[in-house]
Amino acid sequence: MFGYILKRLLATIPVLLIVAVFVFLLLRLTPGDPAAILAGDAATPAQLERIRDRLGLNDPLLVQFVTWFGQMLKGDLGTSLISNTDVVDMVSDRLGPTINIALMTIVISVLLAVPMGVIAAWRHRTWIDFAVMSFSVLGFSVPVFVIGYILIQIFAIELRWVPVQGYASPSDGIGAFFSRAILPSLTLATIYVALIARMTRASMLEVLGEDYIRTARAKGVRENVVLFRHALRNAAVPILTIIGTGFALLISGVVVTESVFNIPGIGRLTVDAILARDYPVIQAMILLTAGIYVLVNLIVDVSYSFFDPRIRY
Amino acid sequence: MKFKTRDLSTAQRVLKIRKLKVGLTGRPDAQPVLNEIDLDIRAGETHCLVGESGSGKSVTSLATMGLLPKDALEVQGGLIDLEGFEITNATAAQMRDLRAQRVAMIFQEPMTALNPVLRVGEQIEEVLNMHTDLSKSEAKARTIDIMEQVHLPDVQRVYSAFPHQLSGGQRQRIMIAMALVLDPDLLIADEPTTALDVTTQLQILKLIEEMQERHGTAVLFITHDMGVVAEIADTVSVMQKGEIVESAPIRELLTNPQKDYTRKLLKAVPNLAPRPARAVSEKDAVLNVDRLEMTYGGGGWFRKSEGVRAARDVTFDIAPGRTLGIVGESGSGKSTVARCIMRLIDPTGGEVTVAATEISRLSRRNLQSHRKHLQIVFQDPYRSLNPRWTVARSLCEGPINFGTPKSEAMERAAELMELVDLPKDALDRYPHQFSGGQRQRIAIARAVAMKPDLLVADEAVSALDVSVQAQVLDLLDDVQDRFGIAMLFITHDLRVAAQICDDVLVMQKGQVVEQGPAAAVLANPRHDYTRSLIEAAPGRHWDFANFRALERAPAVEGPIA
């Protein structure tokens, strides 16, 4: 088991390395010059050149990469070209909101989606099934920000139940946190629910066709027990898988949601950084998100064995 | 051979099926799947339901359990009376109540029939929790007890094991325990031993019989294997296309079948008497296998086994026109040998010489040209032809690979269709338009099209019904005579081996335990394993094809291990 985890952790190293190289090259090829951004309107070419030198933007790519990578291994992600602040601080400040929203979203999604999927599969080809499926397809079909705006319009502006925007960390009080986190989470949840519900249904349908389900029924087991004790656990693995891979979707969603609801999370940080060509920040963020993604999926894989004894590492 | 001859006419009737009609859901006028069948089973009776695939055996059992797949099948008439209780119009709740208490069922695939994520103990106990209000401890005690009754080893451990940690036989024992824990009056066994090796099959049959005697249960036993029927049945019903064609006590049916279909069925059943061996040819061997060895290395995400020795020190050769059978139970390594010879996998040791060329170490490219010397026919007729290709294209693929012009290849294909007696127009059709037997013929034709020196038949008839099986075996025989092909015949079924092989080679756990002329090996086996195999073969004393006992009963008489 631990051997396996170790193995997997090692396996992530090349992945992250490739990501690092990829992102690094991508950025260096991107037009956009932090020096020009720093220098501002009145800058002369000479000044630009001096600033580029200072930022080390004139060194050969390889040199730049090695220096950056070396520092990164030492846990030093550099300092933002634009704001001149330490990237690690920036990120750690911004991580909280995103993680919290993401967690809340996942919890909401799973609580909603799994029962939806199970019922849809159980009542296969009935109106319930149709309703669930339509909803989930709809979830894929509406842009996140549109959903966001609609929710704001209804709950914040018309009903005034919750604030229009902003974020409060749970340490400022649960109430404050929830009132601000609920709309973003719901916004994000729509697509995630759709995804998980679909997969749950599909997976359950497959499982419900299995022999051991028939066996259970032949034993005179009650239907709810058949669904949740016998079927769901067997259907779990693909569901977990989708929760894992869907995490990428979640991150993408976060980027949008954060700018709709004005949440100071890593999503906005990254987009701003990209638009401002703030290389160290972009590199750090993409590596971080990639790392998180890989980690989440590792956790997912490991959790398989908890649901399915046949899977042992 | 002794049959059961108990008279059960006085025993109380457990199941009474009358004019039962089952058809496609919502399509009452379509060809019914069960057409007005009648069936009676009495307490303590074992009633066998035999028939070829698609004859409606399973549907009958599912109907009786009230487990017909709703969106596919429905009862369209008649009645199923279980001790005075009418099942066909019972509510879901009533049925749940009935199951496991008064009627229980065990299934063909013990692996898939047990929930892989629940401990087997729990799965048995669940029955008790559902139907009784025993306390946790009582329930457990009861479970342990029944598990002991079905002779599971080390019950405490098995209790908390997961299905995949048990052998096929043990799983089936669990299924039986689960079915009988509330000792129901009727036990339905749907091909319970088909997926098991002969030796295990024998034990399970014994177990069912034992349990039946202990609990006085009536058993509805569904099978396609006449041997099994001969071993266990009191009475037999023969099914065909959703109808019961004949129903009689076992001896009567086997000695004096009334209906043609029954006769046809029985005639097709091969018996254990070895075929008369063919003259040993002087031509030197087409295939020499020398100390062949195959070890599967570990690696791969989830393969726990580091280096399984699937085949060890296998040596034999085959002369043109002769057939060597490799027999053994699953996991004995017989298929591995076949795949090594075909170079579908690369052997880790030894030599394989085909048509005077050593091929076991040839590179893929160099191998190409030697492929035509050896061809293979696979077990599963449904997967061995590309579903997207016409028969013609499949037949021409090989020859064209070796430079035969298309037109010529087509002509050849046409001839071959005759050879395997399929209509010419079959060439333009697709595999799914054929039955399993026909597909297997096509597969054979495809192999023969290459004019190979060696034909490997890997369980080539195992997936087929007996009647079809017989035809395909004849075809192989015929082909062999015609082209003098040497044949390597892989099978787990001794009867089949007896029918077709000149020589037999018995494998166990990757090793050859005995080899020699079929007659010798089957008539007086020297190795215990071979002997146990033969002794386990059900109905081996009976010559079904001739409706009489086998005068020269193979192997030693006496109590079966």
Next chain:
Amino acid sequence: MKTLRPNLPGSRTLAAALLASGALLAPAAAPAQEDETTITAVMHSGLRVLDPVITTAHITRNHGYMVYDVLTAVNEDFEPQPQMADWEVSDDGLTYTFTLRDGLMFHDGAPVTAADAVASLNRWGNRDSGGQLIFDVTESLEAQDEKTLVWTLTEPFPPLMDVISKQSAVPPFIMPARVAETSPDETITEYVGSGPFIFNEEEYEPGVSVTYEKFDDYVPREEDPSWMAGGKVVNVDRVVWTTMPDNLTAMNALAAGEIDYLEQVQIDLMPILENAPGVTVEMRDPLGYVTIGRPNFLHPPFDNKQIRQAALAALGQEQMLATMQGDPEYYNVCGAIFGCATPLGDESGSEIVTGGPDPERSKELLEEAGYDGTPVVLMAPTDVVSLVNQPVVAAQALREGGFEVEMQSMDWQSVVQRRAQQAPIGEGGWNMFFTNWMVPEISDPLINVMVNGRGDDAWFGWPDDPEIEEMRAAFVAAESAEAQKEVAVEIQEHVMDNVNYIMMGEYLIPQARRDAIQNMIQSPVPVFWNMTKDAE
């Protein structure tokens, strides 16, 4: 990282799960006490650069006025006034003597000395185009004693006070000498000023929010405040600037009372605020902004004067401004390159653009110039609200005027980077882009970088225009306001003829505040001194 607070609810609940995770990861959040007054303001953009000398970004300049103080500053009549210092000019106009007033103190408690001022002026002079002009003629700049610094010139520079008192783009903010000694090419890393507010470094989140606290030891002047001059009396304890992804969100937040102040209101959206209770929409800055188009003199087609004129003819202010602003209340057709409401403002020769568009005239000019259809590469930012419209409108107008136009969309930072490229079009060059200035940033020939004609050393577009350089020299030399004005008019006419840049007119941006916010002074730069906040 913040540590978990006590009194957690049952650890099984979702709430707790989130609380825990959240609290563990929550950025340090210092909750404000009830009794202190905090003003939450949404500014026009996020603060990312903290060095007001190194960039001309308005938000950074505004930050500068919060944290730092200036020696002198112009009032709303563009007249230099003493702020930190009084000054005297020798009769020959060669020696300027500044005397720091009493009570000036940095946020770290150290007194402000003449030495600090000298260091700060030097660094500024290195970056600011106006400053560079002065230092070209500077004999010496030194601190005579703690409070006095003397600036000696080699030749008279009459507008010196105007330049160092200017409000934008880079005013000479006074920093401690140790900070001011930072190379002018590197951003400062210590943010200590002597201004009315203290920069709270802990709570600073680049691009998201920045917090200022009242500097209790700040000694304001007696005079009433006027622009950056006069007494800077702070009546609130904290000022928090936050950014909002879009104007709509900000407005809703203001309407909902989640924020107190919104620096820029998108005209079209004003209806939302107008019927919101407790909110006032108003003009803070009557001068407003100008929007301009800048041709690239290095490459065809705009290396040809006649074609530049054609462009001028093809474009029309009314059309452009109306598209940007909608409501005529908030724009002002104005051909004066120094702004219509400024002392130097004059509209001579601008009819062609104020009256425009005149596609026919444009076509004629192109005809005469023998325009070969070389496409005009027009850089169009997609992500800065106040700049998206101009290129779109311009592209349309130029096409109607007979131009081939290739509008290249990109984010603003790409524009900023591309406009610095002198390379030919094929290799990442450009022909035209648009930008905005605050009127005080273009109000005279020394401040206005677009009338710089020094070729490669000139502002992006690099016109090599000796004539205009002579005129600017003449402006510098001019003794009297009248004389200056005359030169200014010449320059105006020259620019309209040579099309150094295209004045697209003035526009105004209203601000919005909760009614509780009172006594905000009128100024191009939003300032938070003098401002009061009543309990709502």
Next chain:
Amino acid sequence: MTEMPSSRRSAFQVLTGVFSLPAGARLGAGPTIAALVLALIVLASICAPLYVPYDPLAMDAMSRLRPPSDEFLLGTDPYGRDIFSRVMTGGRVSLLIGIGAAIVSVAVGLVIGLLAGFFRAADGIIMRIMDSLMAIPAILLAIALVALNGPSLSSVIIAITIPEVPRVVRLVRSVVLSAREEPYVEAAIALGSSMPKILIQHLMPNTLAPLIVQGTYICASAILIEAILSFLGAGVSTEIPTWGNIMAEGRSYFQIKPGLIFWPGLLLSLCILCINLLGDTARDLLDPRMKKREG
């Protein structure tokens, strides 16, 4: 991801399999309607130039943000451009992006996937790279890519495609890996067919059904991603109207002019809804057991 121990299909499953119709057959009206609606939208978009009353780029400062009227069917946007004309024209580009992305990513993914699936040597490297690509959130990658080669139509399509490719590769690869175990493939080997021949003639056809399905999903999500990119300021140049950048431009007018988001949003959502529905139907019909829609 983890391979599951796949249970052999037992008599029972075959039985039900034989008798039950393909799921699609019972979805009834759903797909039909979807197909019609989609066809309608596509047609309307393609023909847009023929019937839209105004040039979608023609601005009129004097008639900005007009309410719907006979003159302007859906009113005008902040540039005084006719929203109706823009929305209908925008459809073309959005659909183009969707279909473009789908075709490109499927084509590229198919090739790479076949190679990975068949040549063990290449497999390791290819999949590592694919994993890495998948680990980078699609949106971030796309934004960066758009920033890289400017918000032209092609670069947006590329930006959307690249993150999709790995999923296609995985799909193709898994299909190939399972198909190459099929006896008929082994038979082909025994018949001396060359690897390329087997790859193209025996294995590739297996991937088509799942690819068609995957393609529809990619098409749908591409249209969606384009919108999101525009929203984040990294979309197609506003000179080329798309549903996405019309909405993006309209975002801040949401309250005073909901039409700017509503109409393009409605068409876009409808469109994607239909494509997804058809995708599901196709999946049910073509391959009931293909349930994985890689996130």
